Amino acid sequence: MAEFSQNRSKRRDGEVLGGAVDFLLANARLVLGVGGAAVLGIATLAVKRLIDRATTPRDEDDAKGDDSWQDLSLLKATPRLQPRPPPAALSQPVPPPAPSLSAPEGSADAGPQTSPQLSSPAPPLCLTFQEKLLAFERDHVTVPGAHVSLAKQLAGDIALELQAYLRNKFPDLPFGALVPGGPLYEGLQVGTADPVRLLVPLALEPGLWSLVAGSDTVAQDPRCWAVRRTQLEFRPRGSSPWDRFLVGGYLSSRVLLELLRKALIASVNWPAIGSLLGCLIRPRVASDELLLEVQHECLELTVAVLLAVAGAQDGDLLLAWPLEGLAGNLWLQDWYPAEAARLRALDEQDAGTRRRLLLLLCAVCHSHSALWRLGRDRLAQVVLHLGEQEADWAEEALGEHFLQALELLLSSLEQASLPSHFNRDVNLLDGLREEEIDDLGFALYRGLQAPEGLL
Structure with missing residues (x-):
């Protein structure tokens, strides 16, 4: 009886929260416009489904357990990154700010002084994700x-x-x-x-x-x-x-x-x-x-x-x-010798950056609280899959390929399948438990929303 009362209380709380979500959606178009309301609607729908699950009794919740990655897919439908200009090379010199003019000091013989004009502070340096990635490579990947x-x-x-x-x-x-x-x-x-x-x-x-x-x-x-x-x-x-x-x-x-x-x-x-x-x-x-x-x-x-x-x-x-x-x-x-040889051969034929991408992924995942479980063997397979599909492997595309690798990992986790590049019968995700896959999927989703936070 106590469990039934608790479930009724959870349902009432869920109805109140659901009503607040509906009111937010109803007024979103007035504030955000049609496009903003659509984005907010997708994300809010996923949140509402999570609220429903949290307020659903255990028996019903078990029946809906297979929808967790569908909720993640709804969240992925929101824009990942705003359009950004082509990344600049990190080695390009940054122009120094214009020298500030100091106000002239007044003297007893000087005429009327105009009010000193203070120079505005130089705007902060905004780096693209590509530039931040290359800086991370320089500071955390390169071994002396x-x-x-x-x-x-x-x-x-x-x-x-x-x-x-x-x-x-x-x-x-x-x-x-x-x-x-x-x-x-x-x-x-x-x-x-x-x-x-x-x-x-x-x-x-x-x-x-x-x-x-x-x-x-x-x-x-x-x-x-x-x-x-x-x-x-x-x-x-x-x-x-x-x-x-x-x-x-x-x-x-x-x-x-x-x-x-x-x-x-x-x-x-x-x-x-x-x-x-x-x-x-x-x-x-x-x-x-x-x-x-x-x-x-x-x-x-x-x-x-x-x-x-x-x-x-x-x-x-x-x-x-x-x-x-x-x-x-x-x-x-x-498979390590074959992986290393294949990546080297692919990079040599087009002066590519596949091995640099693998190093970056390994460095980022190794120090992460959840992504460390991926390991070099799984990350190498992801880079191999991308390495033979994508055409442009110049340094300027390194940041985009980094995000593509995260997306491929996320889609593989959704399907609980990452076939080996050398033996399709081998699923490299078989050794992970369901809760570990959930943790990895959530960490990758957050990384795709704000990739700078991974660096």
């Missing part, structure tokens, strides 16, 4: 060359030390040479947001292993591959040093990850290695990934240690990754 060189040196030294450790600790396991790489080496590094990728390749014997697509396994995961042991009738179990990591006839990424995790946390003498290299190195214990935090007096660096197996095609990599459920023993397809 000295820091890049130092980070590469530290990553290379850590790779050599870790390689020596693995050969001494596991002499029977044929690990390949450790290779540092990633955004730092591709010119795609954003501050300290992206870790250096330290690949630990597994040298598997030719003819004893084959790859099975994840969609053909019980996990039915198109992101992954299974590494199956073959030729057991001729080379029985135990013939390969990797056979001890088999689970159900497949090389288990989970078992290998756990082996390396224990070694990195408990066995490696990181204080001694750090002292030798002039820095402090600590494994990140709480992370599911194998991460090393490196602190130098000049910079901070994160190194991601990645167990890798060569993929089905040249250049493809499969990574041991902390996956959930039935996919826990599978190997994740690594």
Whole structure:
């Protein structure tokens, strides 16, 4: 009975608010004119629907749960940006204000003095969104060359030390040479947001292993591959040093990850290695990934240690990754090398700015309270989709492409679908919960209404 009374009270409050909204719309044309009233009507209708939902009992509200993105679409119908003149390059000099004339000082012999004319203050400098975006790039995206060189040196030294450790600790396991790489080496590094990728390749014997697509396994995961042991009738179990990591006839990424995790946390003498290299190195214990935090007096660096197996095609990599459920023993397809190569090829053919757009998106989203969930992998796919659709990738269009990327992300979230550029069966939004998608959609909508607020 109390719940029924509460629902009646909510309905009365909603009727009062709804009446106020109707009165506002009825008088909007007199104040704002026809065009302004239309814009206000769209936005007010969406607000009224949100009020109705807030004052609707739980049972009715559950039935309307699918309308949340329709409300967002109504709000998107309002004008996003006013027409603006073509953006000017940030490097163009700003003309200095005209020098102010000081009033002449009077003297005893001077004649009648006219009243001093005070110069009006110079108008504030109004930057376009393009100019603000380029200023943000200069201040928050560009990494000093000295820091890049130092980070590469530290990553290379850590790779050599870790390689020596693995050969001494596991002499029977044929690990390949450790290779540092990633955004730092591709010119795609954003501050300290992206870790250096330290690949630990597994040298598997030719003819004893084959790859099975994840969609053909019980996990039915198109992101992954299974590494199956073959030729057991001729080379029985135990013939390969990797056979001890088999689970159900497949090389288990989970078992290998756990082996390396224990070694990195408990066995490696990181204080001694750090002292030798002039820095402090600590494994990140709480992370599911194998991460090393490196602190130098000049910079901070994160190194991601990645167990890798060569993929089905040249250049493809499969990574041991902390996956959930039935996919826990599978190997994740690594699209980063293909993404970086494709963006570089597209930019080189038309002197484009696709990689700069990716850097800007990564920098903006990394520091945002909600957008950080998007991550480099999803943002790279958005830039690839835009990069092959749009024709003009000159610097003057960078601001417009930034807004187009936000719009594409928003429409993808509305559909809960962002297909991978390299495998359309992979939906890059599958790992997000419904409430996370709602938070991302709202943050992107606000960003489109006032993009300067993201910078």
